[in-house]
Structure formats: structure tokens, C-alpha cells
Amino acid sequence: MVLKGARQVGKTWLMKEFGKSCYSSYVYFNLDEEEELKSIFETNKNPHRILELLSLIVGKKILPGETLIIFDEIQECPEALNTLKYFKEKANDYHVIAAGSLLGTLFARPKSYPVGMVNLLDIYPLTFDEFLDAMDPVLYVYYQSIKKGQQIEEIFHNRLLEAYNNYLIIGGMPECVASWVKYKDPARISQIQKELIEIYENDFSKHNGKVNSGRILMVFRSIVAQLAKPNEKFIYGAVREGARAREFEEAIEWLVSAGMLNRVYNVAKIEHPLSAFDKLEQFKLFVFDTGLLKHMAGVDNAAILLKSEYPFKGPLTENYVLQQLRGQFPVEPRYFSDKYREIDFVIQHGTEIIAAEVKGGEDKSAPSFKKYVADHKPEYALRFSKRGYRKDGYITNIPLYLARKTKELL
Structure with a gap:
């Protein structure tokens, strides 16, 4: 799932709260703050290899269906966004949620969005x-x-x-x-x-x-x-x-x-x-x-x-x-x-x-x-x-x- 919406409308809080209340645990990766994470997505297309490396970074095993994997500020790394299609095709038992504040502008460009592979949800300010x-x-x-x-x-x-x-x-x-x-x-x-x-x-x-x-x-x-x-x-x-x-x-x-x-x-x-x-x-x-x-x-x-x-x-x-x-x-x-x-x-x-x-x-x-x-x-x-x-x-x-x-x- 990908959450899109303006900055500060509560996407990060929602994803973490979802991880806390609906999963045994969650792992959180911010692609804006942690520059070195980008190289993982840039050099690997295999989701199982990516998960191995991410597990090493957080120091705990990522379990299918039990650990929610959160990628925040995903607009900073288009390769990570593209990887979601490989997760869907080759590692569909892992649960991945991502968010970004200017994703709409990224989706407007061709080839930057895994069509049909993600559920898209728009997040707005409180009504x-x-x-x-x-x-x-x-x-x-x-x-x-x-x-x-x-x-x-x-x-x-x-x-x-x-x-x-x-x-x-x-x-x-x-x-x-x-x-x-x-x-x-x-x-x-x-x-x-x-x-x-x-x-x-x-x-x-x-x-x-x-x-x-x-x-x-x-x-x-x-x-x-x-x-x-x-x-x-x-x-x-x-x-x-x-x-x-x-x-x-x-x-x-x-x-x-x-x-x-x-x-x-x-x-x-x-x-x-x-x-x-x-x-x-x-x-x-x-x-x-x-x-x-x-x-x-x-x-x-x-x-x-x-x-x-x-x-x-x-x-x-x-x-x-x-x-x-x-x-x-x-x-x-x-x-x-x-x-x-x-x-x-x-x-x-x-x-x-x-x-x-x-x-x-x-x-x-x-x-x-x-x-x-x-x-x-x-x-x-x-x-x-x-x-x-x-x-x-x-x-x-x-x-x-x-x-x-x-x-x-x-």
C-alpha cells in the first residue's frame, strides 16, 4: 500500500499506528533521513535480498505477515517505489506500506510507478x-x-x-x-x-x-x-x-x-x-x-x-x-x-x-x-x-x- 498526501497530514503517524495495532511488530525506514538506504534499492532488485539487508540494518528478523515494513519519504528514492512491484510478484507474503509527501508529482512522470501493483490511498487533513x-x-x-x-x-x-x-x-x-x-x-x-x-x-x-x-x-x-x-x-x-x-x-x-x-x-x-x-x-x-x-x-x-x-x-x-x-x-x-x-x-x-x-x-x-x-x-x-x-x-x-x-x- 502507498499513502500519498501533502507533507504533515499524518501519514507517518498512521503507518506506525497501523504497525503497532495490527502487527506483532514493524520496521521503519526513512529514505530522506537515511541516505545510505538508497544504495540497497539501487543495486538490488530481488526483494528477498533487500529484506536480508534491511534485517541486518534493524538488527531483527523481518517475518512475513507479522512484521509491517514501512518505507517513509519514498519519493526520495524512485527505485524503492519501483521495487514494490517485485515485492508483489516475488515476496507477496511480506506486508509493505510506503508513503511520500510529493508522490503525486512523481506518479505524473512515466515509468516511476508500479501500476496495478499497489493499493493507493490519499490522505487529507482532518475533515x-x-x-x-x-x-x-x-x-x-x-x-x-x-x-x-x-x-x-x-x-x-x-x-x-x-x-x-x-x-x-x-x-x-x-x-x-x-x-x-x-x-x-x-x-x-x-x-x-x-x-x-x-x-x-x-x-x-x-x-x-x-x-x-x-x-x-x-x-x-x-x-x-x-x-x-x-x-x-x-x-x-x-x-x-x-x-x-x-x-x-x-x-x-x-x-x-x-x-x-x-x-x-x-x-x-x-x-x-x-x-x-x-x-x-x-x-x-x-x-x-x-x-x-x-x-x-x-x-x-x-x-x-x-x-x-x-x-x-x-x-x-x-x-x-x-x-x-x-x-x-x-x-x-x-x-x-x-x-x-x-x-x-x-x-x-x-x-x-x-x-x-x-x-x-x-x-x-x-x-x-x-x-x-x-x-x-x-x-x-x-x-x-x-x-x-x-x-x-x-x-x-x-x-x-x-x-x-x-x-x-x-
Whole structure:
């Protein structure tokens, strides 16, 4: 199995925890820290010989099915990644798990990935429900019990909205969540977020391969300005005046492959199958963690906690909803925009296509969305907002804290 995901989302912890709880023992090899390990993979293709050498290094016998073999930061040694296919073919009784922080960028290159030989798992920051489980286990039990059409009592609605506001500030990066649980200190959260962004920006120059690292950095740093524009669509000229698509396409591809940015395409029609109508040159880019976006935008905590309206509220809320929707439906969400109207998200659920409007507060005005619903009378139409969970005609209002339960509530 190979875990891929941005740096610091908890891959190493997960692999070790899996080794502790499901195996007699585990052996851990970090291919970034232990340079000399690379030579083992570079000079040997036979997995039994590799296991012999690894056993000598850790000083204990590696047993098939009993010892979990962990290769961390495997992107540092493409030969090790390639060896996984030999493990599958010639030593399949040994259990191997690997992880890397920029594997998506490596997989994008030909010949670097053992196709069909590994199970791939994407690891993301904590979603709102996981965050709630860490913060307030009792409230989480209530959250889990919420069913389709259920009345949510005001006391719980208010407590869940408070948890949602906290999530916008803290986000889902494990270190931020753990710090808040332990210290309840916003200054610490802000410092961790600042350091994480510095780590990511340093990574751009370290791991970029053939892609110009300066351009990767320029795209990444332009995201707040891109989302702050009235239509949020990515415009190359906002990265650098006069910039053209061909100069920055590779940088965008790199950031999306690395799991740092989520790309949402505009569709020409709100019809099934969505991907057939992608306008590949029109898209929005969101940050993979809402807490990090909030920090990058410099939104003050007091604005989120105390004000009903503040600049950047719309993009931050959309970023949050997208983060919760990811992985719920087999097809990634899209958006719809033409000269006359815009719909925040378009979701494919089986053969049904669902229009979704995102509101950061209790406001209900959304002319494009309402007109679409009035014209098409769809089976489902969703509004994510701070209002309670209820159905108004064709529109179902889903409180923002229930975005992660969207599929369950349909």
C-alpha cells in the first residue's frame, strides 16, 4: 500500500499506528533521513535480498505477515517505489506500506510507478467530523446520530456552529488540532500554520524536478488574490502581469499533483456526466486545508468569531465546503459559470446532477441558483449556510457543519 498526501497530514503517524495495532511488530525506514538506504534499492532488485539487508540494518528478523515494513519519504528514492512491484510478484507474503509527501508529482512522470501493483490511498487533513471527534467527543456522538430530515435542536445547532467557526481558524492539519486540544492557544495555532507554509514553500524549490520553482511559488502565493476576485476564476495575469497559460500550466499541475491545491473545473452544461462538459481552460484553485488558507489570507480570528460579514468570507466558506465534499462522491465537484449566472458547486450523484449554493452566513439571496432551481425543478438542490437543517420547496438547506454528511442526507 502507498499513502500519498501533502507533507504533515499524518501519514507517518498512521503507518506506525497501523504497525503497532495490527502487527506483532514493524520496521521503519526513512529514505530522506537515511541516505545510505538508497544504495540497497539501487543495486538490488530481488526483494528477498533487500529484506536480508534491511534485517541486518534493524538488527531483527523481518517475518512475513507479522512484521509491517514501512518505507517513509519514498519519493526520495524512485527505485524503492519501483521495487514494490517485485515485492508483489516475488515476496507477496511480506506486508509493505510506503508513503511520500510529493508522490503525486512523481506518479505524473512515466515509468516511476508500479501500476496495478499497489493499493493507493490519499490522505487529507482532518475533515470537520474528525476534527469534532478530537475536540468534543460528546458533541461528536450527537453529530453522528443526525439522520436525513431530522430536526436539530437549537442548543446543538449553536454548539456545532461554534465548532465550525473554530474549524475555519484551526483547520484540519493534525499538529494544529493536537495543539488546540492541548493548549487552547490561538497564537500557537497561527505559529504552526506559518511554519507549515514555510515548509511547503521550501519544498517547492527542493522537489520541483523540471518545473520552475519560482513559478510554483508565484502560483501558490497568488491563490488568495485569485479567490478574492469577484468570480474567483484562476487568471494567469493575476500571478504576473502579462503572464500566459503555457508559462504557468506546469506549476499548477505540480501543485495539484502534490496535493497542495484542489482544482475545480467550470462545466459548459449542468448535465450527466459532468466531466464530459469540462472547460479545461476555466477553473478555480483552492487550498487543501481551510485553516492554512485563512492564515495565508490574514483573516483575523475575531472576524470569524464575531462578525456576520467580513472580507474573504465567501472564498473561505467555499474552500471549507470543497474540503468536506472531496471523497464523498466518485466524481470531483465542478462549478458552473457563464455570462448570466454562476452556481458555486455542481455535484454528480449517480446519474443525478445537484446544484449547490454556498453562503457564509444566513443570507438566502442567490438569484442564479434560485432561477436554475425554478427552471429545472431538480430532485435535489442544496444550500450550505449557517441556517438550520430544513427543506424550503425544492431547496434543502444544509448547515455548514453538516457538509461532510452531504451524501448521507440525500
